[in-house]
Amino acid sequence: MITAGVDLGSTYLKVVILKDKKRVGYGVAPTGHDHDLTSKQVLDEALLMSDLKKDEIDYIVSTGYGRRVTSLANETISEISANARGVQWLGEELGVRTIIDIGGQDTKVIALDDDLQIINFAMNDKCAAGTGRFLEILARVLDVPLDDMGALSLKSKDPVDITTTCLVFAKSEVANLIFQGYKKEDIIAGIHKAVARRLVAMAKKVGIRKVIFFDGGPARNIGMVAAMERELGMKMHVPDMPQIVTATGAALLAVNRFEEKGSS
Amino acid sequence: MVDVAKNPVIASSKNLAASANGFYDIGIDVGAISTKVLILHNAKDIIGKKVLPTTMQPDKLAKKMMDLLLKEQGIKREAVKHIIATGQGRKVIDFADMARTEITAFAKGAYFLFPQAEVAVDVGGQGIRVMKLGEMGIVSDFRTNVKCSSCTGCFIDAMAIALDVGIENVGELSSSSLNPETISTTCTIFAESEVVSLVAKGKKKEDILAGLNAMVAKKVGAVINTTRTRGPVFLGGGVGLNVDVIRKLKERLAMDIYVPAYPQFVGALGAALFAPNPLIEEEEYEEYEDEEEKSQEKGSFFSRLRSRREK
Numbered sequence: 001m002i003t004a005g006v007d008l009g010s011t012y013l014k015v016v017i018l019k020d021k022k023r024v025g026y027g028v029a030p031t032g033h034d035h036d037l038t039s040k041q042v043l044d045e046a047l048l049m050s051d052l053k054k055d056e057i058d059y060i061v062s063t064g065y066g067r068r069v070t071s072l073a074n075e076t077i078s079e080i081s082a083n084a085r086g087v088q089w090l091g092e093e094l095g096v097r098t099i100i101d102i103g104g105q106d107t108k109v110i111a112l113d114d115d116l117q118i119i120n121f122a123m124n125d126k127c128a129a130g131t132g133r134f135l136e137i138l139a140r141v142l143d144v145p146l147d148d149m150g151a152l153s154l155k156s157k158d159p160v161d162i163t164t165t166c167l168v169f170a171k172s173e174v175a176n177l178i179f180q181g182y183k184k185e186d187i188i189a190g191i192h193k194a195v196a197r198r199l200v201a202m203a204k205k206v207g208i209r210k211v212i213f214f215d216g217g218p219a220r221n222i223g224m225v226a227a228m229e230r231e232l233g234m235k236m237h238v239p240d241m242p243q244i245v246t247a248t249g250a251a252l253l254a255v256n257r258f259e260e261k262g263s264s
Numbered sequence: 265m266v267d268v269a270k271n272p273v274i275a276s277s278k279n280l281a282a283s284a285n286g287f288y289d290i291g292i293d294v295g296a297i298s299t300k301v302l303i304l305h306n307a308k309d310i311i312g313k314k315v316l317p318t319t320m321q322p323d324k325l326a327k328k329m330m331d332l333l334l335k336e337q338g339i340k341r342e343a344v345k346h347i348i349a350t351g352q353g354r355k356v357i358d359f360a361d362m363a364r365t366e367i368t369a370f371a372k373g374a375y376f377l378f379p380q381a382e383v384a385v386d387v388g389g390q391g392i393r394v395m396k397l398g399e400m401g402i403v404s405d406f407r408t409n410v411k412c413s414s415c416t417g418c419f420i421d422a423m424a425i426a427l428d429v430g431i432e433n434v435g436e437l438s439s440s441s442l443n444p445e446t447i448s449t450t451c452t453i454f455a456e457s458e459v460v461s462l463v464a465k466g467k468k469k470e471d472i473l474a475g476l477n478a479m480v481a482k483k484v485g486a487v488i489n490t491t492r493t494r495g496p497v498f499l500g501g502g503v504g505l506n507v508d509v510i511r512k513l514k515e516r517l518a519m520d521i522y523v524p525a526y527p528q529f530v531g532a533l534g535a536a537l538f539a540p541n542p543l544i545e546e547e548e549y550e551e552y553e554d555e556e557e558k559s560q561e562k563g564s565f566f567s568r569l570r571s572r573r574e575k
Contacts, residue, residue: 010457033464105454127412128453137453168413168422168452169390172296179320 002052003059003258005082005250006039006073008066011104011132012217013038014247015046017057021255025050026244035069043072059258063250065105065125077253079246080108080121086249087213088116090239097209100199100228100236101246102216104132107199109206122206128167130198132218137167138191141174142184146221149188153223156189170194192227200231210234215242287345290330291536292360293369293529294322294353297389297418298502300529301329303337303344304536312337313529322353346539350531352390364538366531367395367406373534374498375401378522383493386530387484387503389417394487407490413452415483417502422452423476426459427469434473435507441474450479474508481512488517495519500530 007014009031017025027045032038039062047054062073063082083101087110099110106125113119128134139146153159160182164170170191177187195218203212212232218224219242229235239245286306293300299322302313312333319325326349334341349360350369357363364372366386374384375397386393391410398404413419424431445467449455455476462472480503488497497519503509504527514521524530 033461105457126450128451133453165411166413166452168418169296176320 001255001258002057003061003251003254004043004046004057004072005247005252005254006043006060006062006064006067006070007079007082007244007247007250008035008039008062008064008070009104009217009246010065010106011136012243013042013064013066014244015039015042016244016247016251017046017050017052018248018251018255019050019052021252023248025052026241026247028243031066035066036071039070039072059254059261061250061254061257063246075254075257077250079103080110080118080123082249082253083108083215083246084110084112084116084118084249085252086245086247087112087215089248089252090245091211091213091237092116094211094213094237096211096213096237098203098206098212100203100212100214102130102132102195102199102214102218102224104136104217107131107202107216109199109203111206111209120206122202124202127165129165129170130195130202132216134167134170134195135191135218135221135224138170138174141171142178142187144184144188149192150221150223150225152185153188153192154185154226156183156185158186159189159193160186162190162194165198188223189227192221192223193231195224196227196231199228203232208232212236214238215245217243219243288339288343289345289536289539290333290347291369291532291534291538292326292330292347292349292351292354292357293366293532293535294318294326294349294351294357295366295389295531296352296391297421298528299325299329299351299353300532301326301333302529302532302536303333303339304533304539307537307539310526310529310533313526313532315528318353323356323358326357327359346536348535348538350535362538364535367393367403367408369531369534369538370500371395371397371401371403371534372537373530373532374500376533376537377524377530378496378498380496381498381522382496383488383491384498384500385484385488386501387416387480387499388501389421391416392484392487394491396491396493405491407487409487414450414455415480419452419455420476420480420503420506422456423459423473426456427463427472429469429473432505434477435505435509437470438473438477438506438508439511441468441470443468443471444474444478445471447472447475447479477506477508478512480506480509481516484509485513485516488513493519495521497521499523500527502528504528 005016013031015027025046027042029042060073063079067076101108109122111120164173214236289304291302299318300315305311314329347360349357349363354363370386384395393408395403396405449458504523
């Protein structure tokens with residue numbers, strides 16, 4: 001059986017193709033303005049990687065904030081369910097109890113019970129502080145490629161305290177710090193700390209239980225992971241490809257739905 | 265529009281020729297977004313004022329603005345009795361004789377311009393501040409929001425840039441809307457993206473602006489309502505220049521809202537009015553000064569600029 005999960009995030013669009021519940025292809029691209037077009041392009045990319053054709057796909061499930069915009073999907077599912085499903089599959093033996101999923105424009109904390117079912121969750125999609133956007137925009141202010149932020153921040157010996165919460169104010173604050181001659185690595189480490197502080201505060205409200213699973217695009221940033229672990233005072237599990245966990249979850253749900261339809 | 269003739273301070277600035285004698289005080293308001301400098305004559309008449317975007321070196325900027333103003337008015341530096349600074353960056357102004365917090369300065373300016381006010385609101389570049397005014401315009405209670413930029417001056421600024429509309433035209437353009445859009449995001453950063461996608465969908469600029477202004481009026485109205493006032497309300501700060509926000513706010517609150525002719529200069533005016541005057545007892549303000557320092561000063565970047573210089 002071949003299924004696909006399409007995750008239309010605010011910033012990136014992710015597609016995962018599963019063949020007999022194994023990942024055989026994936027694609028990631030900026031979401032852009034034409035969500036439907038981008039979803040088709042990214043699916044083509046994933047098909048190319050998996051050496052499959054579109055009509056070989058049995059079922060497609062879309063998720064993410066733009067999930068209703070794509071014409072590809074047979075069905076849609078909320079990103080909370082899709083993310084949890086992805087974690088259940090990826091982390092079956094890890095004993096995950098808390099998921100911290102950081103996206104481009106929102107952040108989710110999901111609490112799982114001992115059977116890996118969702119028991120509680122919190123979501124911030126109201127404020128850019130503590131989301132991937134915070135890192136993305138401040139990287140631009142610093143004129144540092146987003147992908148270099150992690151490695152650079154690890155060089156810091158004296159992280160700067162970012163005192164403002166609002167991203168708009170943080171932009172001026174960072175510009176001011178550069179002007180005053182603070183080192184870039186110290187500013188970046190400070191930015192990671194600021195995001196980590198907000199995420200951990202949010203996770204504490206939901207309740208933190210080991211093992212903690214950290215995913216979403218910004219989880220690729222090793223500096224962000226280090227800042228989170230420092231703030232939490234414990235280690236987290238970060239998957240190999242944290243950006244496509246939710247798309248994987250959607251593709252897994254597609255398997256279930258297709259089986260259900262077949263049996264009914 | 266605001267009736268200039270109703271405003272005693274602005275109106276009397278016409279009598280400039282008659283004011284060759286007397287003394288001058290200067291008020292400097294270093295805001296997060298813009299710096300305002302004003303010359304006050306005989307503790308009552310504004311005879312010159314300037315506003316420019318705050319730079320990385322606010323002290324140099326303020327000095328330049330002050331010197332320019334004095335030159336324009338033909339006033340010698342020695343004729344200036346006192347220089348008083350206010351605003352988030354007030355302590356960076358090392359040539360000032362004294363500094364006052366933005367709350368106390370704004371309240372002073374508000375009381376001077378509109379003594380009937382029960383509540384004064386400052387909708388500035390980076391924050392919304394609401395003050396309850398007691399007897400003699402003394403602040404009896406205040407609330408500030410300086411954590412979130414939503415619905416502040418820089419929010420409107422960012423939206424104007426996203427829409428490619430001059431900030432000074434936002435109010436009037438928005439007033440012409442017949443079909444206001446609904447803006448679903450609160451965060452300035454997210455609203456920026458929302459505005460861009462609304463434009464991409466072919467929505468009219470005036471309708472988008474009307475939606476944004478309605479959001480600002482709602483927020484400012486909610487802040488005013490926390491004081492449980494029935495008015496009259498004094499409103500200052502740069503957002504006071506946005507006629508559509510003011511109109512929507514008046515409709516929403518159904519109370520008397522007074523906006524001075526130059527809402528941006530209320531803080532600078534209040535600061536200049538703090539020049540030593542035997543009629544005013546300074547001590548009554550001390551308490552609020554301390555409280556506010558604690559809540560606002562902690563680690564702002566102006567304070568960091570200062571501490572770094574001290575090193």
